[in-house]
Amino acid sequence: xxxxxxxxxxxxxxxxxxxxxxxxxxxxxxxxxxxxxxxxxxxxxxxxxxxxxxxxxxxxxxxxxxxxxxxxxxxxxxxxxxxxxxxxxxxxxxxxxxxxxxxxxxxxxxxxxx
Amino acid sequence: xxxxxxxxxxxxxxxxxxxxxxxxxxxxxxxxxxxxxxxxxxxxxxxxxxxxxxxxxxxxxxxxxxxxxxxxxxxxxxxxxxxxxxxxxxxxxxxxxxxxxxxxxxxxxxxxxxx
Numbered sequence: 001x002x003x004x005x006x007x008x009x010x011x012x013x014x015x016x017x018x019x020x021x022x023x024x025x026x027x028x029x030x031x032x033x034x035x036x037x038x039x040x041x042x043x044x045x046x047x048x049x050x051x052x053x054x055x056x057x058x059x060x061x062x063x064x065x066x067x068x069x070x071x072x073x074x075x076x077x078x079x080x081x082x083x084x085x086x087x088x089x090x091x092x093x094x095x096x097x098x099x100x101x102x103x104x105x106x107x108x109x110x111x112x113x114x
Numbered sequence: 115x116x117x118x119x120x121x122x123x124x125x126x127x128x129x130x131x132x133x134x135x136x137x138x139x140x141x142x143x144x145x146x147x148x149x150x151x152x153x154x155x156x157x158x159x160x161x162x163x164x165x166x167x168x169x170x171x172x173x174x175x176x177x178x179x180x181x182x183x184x185x186x187x188x189x190x191x192x193x194x195x196x197x198x199x200x201x202x203x204x205x206x207x208x209x210x211x212x213x214x215x216x217x218x219x220x221x222x223x224x225x226x227x228x229x
Contacts, residue, residue, distance in 0.1 A: 043205065043219045056216070091159060100147040100166075100209040103217060105159035 002026070004106035006092050012112045018080040021109045024073055025094030033103060034067055034077050035091040043091075049075065082113045116141045118208050118220035126226040127196055135191040135223045137206030143167075145211040148182065148189045153222070154202040165189065193225075201227045 005024040013019055025032045033048040047057040049069045057067070064083070069075040079086055089110050093103040117140040127133045139148065150162040163173060165182055173180045177194045193200050206220045 042221050045216055048216070089157065093159075100211050102149065102161055102164045104161060105151075107158050110157075 004092055004094050004104055006090075006106035006109050008109060009107060010110045010112075012114065013082055014114050015083055016081045017113075018078065019082045019086075019111060019113075021077040021090050021092075021111070023075045023077070023092030023106060025075070025092070026104055027073070029094035029096050029104075030072075031095045031097060031101070031103075032069060032075050033093040033095075034075070035093065035105075036088045037091060037108070038088045046077070079111075082111075084113045087111055087113050116143075116146075116208050116210055116218050118206050118218055120204075120206055120220035120223050122223045123221070124224040124226070126228060128228050129198055130195050132192060132194050133196055133225065133227075135193075135204050135206075135225065137189045137191065137220060139187050139189065139206070139208045141187075141208060141210055143210040147209045147211065149205075149207040149209070149217065150180065150189075150191050151205045151207065151219075152202045153205065154199075159205070162191075196227045198227045198229055201225060 004026055007022045031050045034046040035043055036046055037043045044059055046059045047067045048055055052069045065079055067077045089108045091105050091108045093105045095101040095103045119138045122136055146167045148165045152160045152162055163180055170182050179192045181190045203222045203224045205222045207217045209217045
């Protein structure tokens with residue numbers, strides 16, 4: 001079975017540019033989570049969806065960040081405009097159902113904003 | 115509020131030694147779930163175990179074992195006869211049933227297995 005798929009795996013961009021990260025959850029999973037990992041702050045939950053509906057976006061750092069889940073098999077995390085402090089590894093995870101079920105993580109997207 | 119503490123930031127042991135990674139959690143719920151994840155140098159996060167609060171039996175999987183003690187709010191992870199491939203960052207995590215849908219992760223313990 002395919003795991004969570006993320007693209008791109010690496011992204012290098014210049015400050016001010018728009019960045020779009022993509023995620024395909026495991027088929028049959030109803031919940032999808034976006035995380036950011038940095039050395040300073042560790043693993044932070046940005047937003048999560050259940051049945052394609054955003055449930056909690058309190059972790060989204062600011063209005064420059066937005067996330068969508070147009071259908072059960074696809075989600076995007078967009079940063080516009082990007083800033084150097086957005087440099088991090090962004091993980092997408094999915095679980096069969098919300099909350100306490102096990103989350104399975106994608107390989108991550110390493111974002112570098114110059 | 116829920117909280118996960120991994121007091122050991124970094125541990126180094128020589129190959130074949132046993133090593134225990136500590137995890138202490140805080141929760142007001144009686145029903146909750148505990149997790150361990152491994153993040154090897156390649157960067158992916160690999161699920162290791164999920165344990166619910168009503169199951170205090172210790173778990174063993176090969177060289178890995180987990181000791182869940184509600185009395186001390188701990189969920190420690192032991193690697194027996196460590197190997198270099200065990201070098202990774204290990205995260206403990208907690209989720210409270212029926213509250214919200216978040217898993218709260220600890221800061222992680224970086225484990226170095228020296229050859």
